[in-house]
Amino acid sequence: MNIFVASRAAEGSLVERYGIALDKIVYVGNGLNQLSAESAVVRSGRPRRVLFVGREPLRKGLDILLSAMSEVVKIIPDATLTVVGTGEFALGSEPEWLDSRGLVRDRLELSAIYDDHDIFCLPARQESFGLVAVEALSRGLPCVVSSVGELPNTVRDRLEGRVVAAEDVDALATALIELMADDREFSLMSARALARASAFDWDEIAGRILRRITNA
Incomplete structure (x- = not known):
């Protein structure tokens, strides 16, 4: 058996x-069912654009990411966060660094959104697998994820991205800042992300x- x-x-x-x-x-x-027939490329340059994709904001840790980004922009003022998949969170006044897109069902549109960003972040409290992390890897995005479920096996710490403890805002902010501050490591992680995606x-x-x- x-x-x-x-x-x-x-x-x-x-x-x-x-x-x-x-x-x-x-x-x-x-x-992974491929998002697009177009090949992804290794990223280079100054990584500033963070992407979150998820439909369950509390379980996926969106509030943790928002808190972390509030600290990130104090150090890197031009950092931004795009949220896809949910509008079910309360922010009061929406900060300038946040772009909320809502639910995106079209896979080509979603692929284009991945391609328009530099770093994928999923600081989930609970996650069985996390297919969105594989989607991000397949588009060449280094990932910052929490150490729950399959995420630390999908994204290997300091290879395709960073793995931080769940619900640790300071650790998440630090990981994002360090990745944004090191252009060379960012590009290396992007290349490893594309290679890693082939395992799926x-x-x-x-x-x-x-x-x-x-x-x-």
Whole structure:
């Protein structure tokens, strides 16, 4: 018997909660349906434009990111944040550095939004997988994510981005500032992001499953 799972978190849950032997569980990852047929490029220049994509603001940590960005702009005044996927948060007066787009359903439009930004950020409180992080990697965006669920396995700390503790506003702000301040590391992380995205190709995942079945 083989049980195929998309995340390390699911793998751990099967072992801890249900007592399933680890050698029966096969981690294969999750696949990405490409946003656009156009190839993404390695980013360069001064990273300033942060992107958040998510429909559940509290679970995805949008309030944490807003607090962190309030600190970021004190150090890097031209930093900006674009929020896609939700309008369900209260800010009072909207700061100049914030652009709220609401829900975007068209995948080509979403791809263009990724391409118009420099850094993707998902400081989630809870997250089983986080497919939006894979979308961001596939468009060459370094990612800053929290250390929950599959996120730290998808985005490896200091390789394709930064991983910070959940609900740590100061750590999140510091990670964003450091990434914005280092153009060279930003470009290296962008190149690694594109390479990392290939691990989430459906053909690659199908191959992992097939190899396990045929070798069983």
